[in-house]
Amino acid sequence: MGKSLQIAIYGKGGIGKSTIAANISAALAANGRRVLQVGCDPKHDSTRLLLRGQTPPTVLDYIRDMPPDNYSIDDIIMTGEFGVDCAEAGGPEPGIGCAGRGILTTFDLLDKLGVTDRGYDVIIYDVLGDVVCGGFAVPIRNEYSDRVYIITSGEFMSLYAANNILRGLANYETDRPRVGGIIFNARGGDYEEQRVFRFAEAVCLPIVETIPRDDTFALSERAFRCLVAEFSDSDLAKHFYSLAETVLTGLLYSARPVTDEELELKILSTPIAGNGKVFESDLRLGIEAVKDIASSASDSDPTSTASNTAAPTPLLSKSLVYKEPLHGCAFNGAISITTQLTDCVSIAHGPKSCAHIAFQAITSISRRLLLERGIVLPMQTAPPIVSTDMSESVMIFGGASMLEQRIRDLQKVGPPAIFVISTCPSGIIGEDILATAALSTSTTQVIPIATDGNLTGDHLQGVFLGYQHIAEALIDRDVTPEPDLVNIVAEKTIAESTTGNLNFIKEILERLDLRLNCRFICESSYEQIRGFMRAPINLLANGDYMGTALRDYLEQSFGAHFFEKAFPIGFADSSEWVRNLAALYNRPEAAELIIEDYAKRYQAMVNRLRPQLSGRRLMVITFNHDIDWILSTAIDVGMEIGFVGILNYSQDHGFNTEYSDQIGELNTNLDYTAMTRLDDVMRIQPDVLIGNYLPSGSLKVPVTDTIQLCPDVGFLAGIQMSARWAEMLRLNIGEGWRQDADLYRKYHS
Numbered sequence: 001m002g003k004s005l006q007i008a009i010y011g012k013g014g015i016g017k018s019t020i021a022a023n024i025s026a027a028l029a030a031n032g033r034r035v036l037q038v039g040c041d042p043k044h045d046s047t048r049l050l051l052r053g054q055t056p057p058t059v060l061d062y063i064r065d066m067p068p069d070n071y072s073i074d075d076i077i078m079t080g081e082f083g084v085d086c087a088e089a090g091g092p093e094p095g096i097g098c099a100g101r102g103i104l105t106t107f108d109l110l111d112k113l114g115v116t117d118r119g120y121d122v123i124i125y126d127v128l129g130d131v132v133c134g135g136f137a138v139p140i141r142n143e144y145s146d147r148v149y150i151i152t153s154g155e156f157m158s159l160y161a162a163n164n165i166l167r168g169l170a171n172y173e174t175d176r177p178r179v180g181g182i183i184f185n186a187r188g189g190d191y192e193e194q195r196v197f198r199f200a201e202a203v204c205l206p207i208v209e210t211i212p213r214d215d216t217f218a219l220s221e222r223a224f225r226c227l228v229a230e231f232s233d234s235d236l237a238k239h240f241y242s243l244a245e246t247v248l249t250g251l252l253y254s255a256r257p258v259t260d261e262e263l264e265l266k267i268l269s270t271p272i273a274g275n276g277k278v279f280e281s282d283l284r285l286g287i288e289a290v291k292d293i294a295s296s297a298s299d300s301d302p303t304s305t306a307s308n309t310a311a312p313t314p315l316l317s318k319s320l321v322y323k324e325p326l327h328g329c330a331f332n333g334a335i336s337i338t339t340q341l342t343d344c345v346s347i348a349h350g351p352k353s354c355a356h357i358a359f360q361a362i363t364s365i366s367r368r369l370l371l372e373r374g375i376v377l378p379m380q381t382a383p384p385i386v387s388t389d390m391s392e393s394v395m396i397f398g399g400a401s402m403l404e405q406r407i408r409d410l411q412k413v414g415p416p417a418i419f420v421i422s423t424c425p426s427g428i429i430g431e432d433i434l435a436t437a438a439l440s441t442s443t444t445q446v447i448p449i450a451t452d453g454n455l456t457g458d459h460l461q462g463v464f465l466g467y468q469h470i471a472e473a474l475i476d477r478d479v480t481p482e483p484d485l486v487n488i489v490a491e492k493t494i495a496e497s498t499t500g501n502l503n504f505i506k507e508i509l510e511r512l513d514l515r516l517n518c519r520f521i522c523e524s525s526y527e528q529i530r531g532f533m534r535a536p537i538n539l540l541a542n543g544d545y546m547g548t549a550l551r552d553y554l555e556q557s558f559g560a561h562f563f564e565k566a567f568p569i570g571f572a573d574s575s576e577w578v579r580n581l582a583a584l585y586n587r588p589e590a591a592e593l594i595i596e597d598y599a600k601r602y603q604a605m606v607n608r609l610r611p612q613l614s615g616r617r618l619m620v621i622t623f624n625h626d627i628d629w630i631l632s633t634a635i636d637v638g639m640e641i642g643f644v645g646i647l648n649y650s651q652d653h654g655f656n657t658e659y660s661d662q663i664g665e666l667n668t669n670l671d672y673t674a675m676t677r678l679d680d681v682m683r684i685q686p687d688v689l690i691g692n693y694l695p696s697g698s699l700k701v702p703v704t705d706t707i708q709l710c711p712d713v714g715f716l717a718g719i720q721m722s723a724r725w726a727e728m729l730r731l732n733i734g735e736g737w738r739q740d741a742d743l744y745r746k747y748h749s
Helices: 017-030 058-067 099-112 157-172 191-203 216-222 235-249 261-270 330-336 352-362 364-373 392-397 401-415 424-428 433-439 460-475 500-509 526-528 545-560 572-586 590-611 630-638 675-684 716-731 738-745
Strands: 006-013 035-040 085-088 122-128 149-154 179-185 207-211 346-351 386-389 417-422 446-447 485-490 515-520 537-540 616-624 640-646 663-667 686-693 702-705
Touching: 006 017, 006 179, 017 035, 017 235, 035 099, 058 099, 099 424, 099 460, 099 675, 149 157, 157 179, 157 191, 157 261, 179 191, 179 235, 179 515, 191 207, 191 261, 191 446, 330 346, 330 352, 330 417, 330 460, 330 702, 346 352, 346 401, 352 386, 386 663, 392 640, 401 417, 401 433, 417 433, 433 446, 460 526, 460 545, 485 500, 485 545, 500 590, 537 545, 572 590, 572 630, 590 716, 616 630, 616 675, 630 640, 630 716, 640 675, 686 716, 702 716
Parallel strands: 006 122, 006 149, 035 085, 035 122, 149 179, 179 207, 346 386, 346 417, 417 446, 485 515, 485 537, 616 640, 616 686, 640 663, 686 702
Antiparallel strands: none
């Protein structure tokens, strides 16, 4: 399938764009072309005449009502006259929201759903042209429109809008002209024809078609049909068949807008004599016309598809899939991943406050460890973040040149990659950060990631975008695998347990004679990510929602092979994990030695803790849905599991346990409120209460402890937690040690 010819039709609101666009689409389809028309006006009436008065579901309504994992392009496209497919962007209620942002969202969704892979010969975008924000300029970006046609009448505001459209197009023109010309939709005013011809001459463009004012248009609209369908043999229909041929084969010109002063002089000066038809033979005017950039798509080889490979599974956060409130910001999520490449630089395209907040989040663990224990994580203490310091004036006038200069300055330093990540402000005004990829040099790759703050989703969605863009841009698929190398995938970059977990895994790998190749992506380098495929086996750090989604993506998109289970937590899980990993490399003896060593340590701790913990009642309230490592240890030391309550969590979906018969009460209602939790604590009266965030208020509980959202891994994770409970019970810190209790609760993990 050849590339679709993409045509943007612009003009002032009410100038007749939708009528003309619909008739062009109908004429193209009647001549055998496969056509999609996309309405980009919040009124969503562009395709009404093609659909006999019906309106397809707007893309924005669809996004609002449908979970993203159920998106289907067939839900937002209806087929109308002559087989023309129709889609409408839609928009917010008048006075609410941002319609331009809606256009950005619509184009993003159509791209993701593969609209260009549906075999269209022509895609026509019908765009409101007297709104000059970045959203409505999307269809004239280089990656979309191949040709732009401007509809105007002789009214001054219509011509003013036409000149503004040329200004916008001039900002996007790079290596090729893309203006097809002016479509004159006559209204019949005084000197109208002269005005339009004088404007066309001033901007060096041809008038490719003149559509006369005619009541036949009104008759066809009353029948809810486009004129080409209702009056197919009329003289008016011939205009559109001629125009349809022009948009396929006509010459292209550069955008050459005039100044406002020139526009007023050309339009408002004394009318010229004669009929004003100064074109056809004199059109060149020094313009370098070019050949049509796209031959008829129907003549292309239908077997020449770009790829038969299935698109990778989209990486969607749980919040997006289940329409939950957003947990954090996608910008922060993405930059938390890109900054893990220690020799690369991340540009936060937005206000300096966005970069400051990201910096504080990324360095939170190292600053806390420095405060509490004098431990510093060097990489996280100074993440490589640069801000474009977007101000209010930049939000009004755009920051593309400022962003380009920042990239050029950083390239002088010479990082192997620069990531450009958009914040809410740059996303709202429609900054085209994807264009920065063209600024890459032979030594520095520029990788844009359009998170647009939280407009694309929550923190986890940003994490996914960071992972995916880095993988697609950096991983070398052609490296030769080396035996005994492994990668680690999906570590938590700002979790306190990450360093300790890495040390445990390194110990196991060393005892199995295996070597670590790459951490994807945690405190890594550009070259380490490039060599990701050198390791034939990948170890998943966390088997939660994020980890399993990344595993599925890397398996599907890169053919990566994963070890069957994520990092183990607790004795039973660790024993199985070590045995299976050793079996993969035919080293069972080494595994048994490891398990035997840890079994002695584990049993010694159980024997020591049983006298203090046996018979004590345990209560658990947790976001973590995998807690068997806690329950099994509690059972080993003789505790009674009085109550387990499970809370809704962005990283887990679905609670399962092997110990349901040994749990006194189990509450898996994800709407488990704080007040109900507090009531349950008072009712159960546990000796030990553990959770991620415990209920507020005065809890008359001897021991409370925190479950890390990202727990320690390994054989001793559960028993070390139990040892803390025993020590707190022994000290009775809730009574005579109140000051120590306050300090303990403030600082313990």
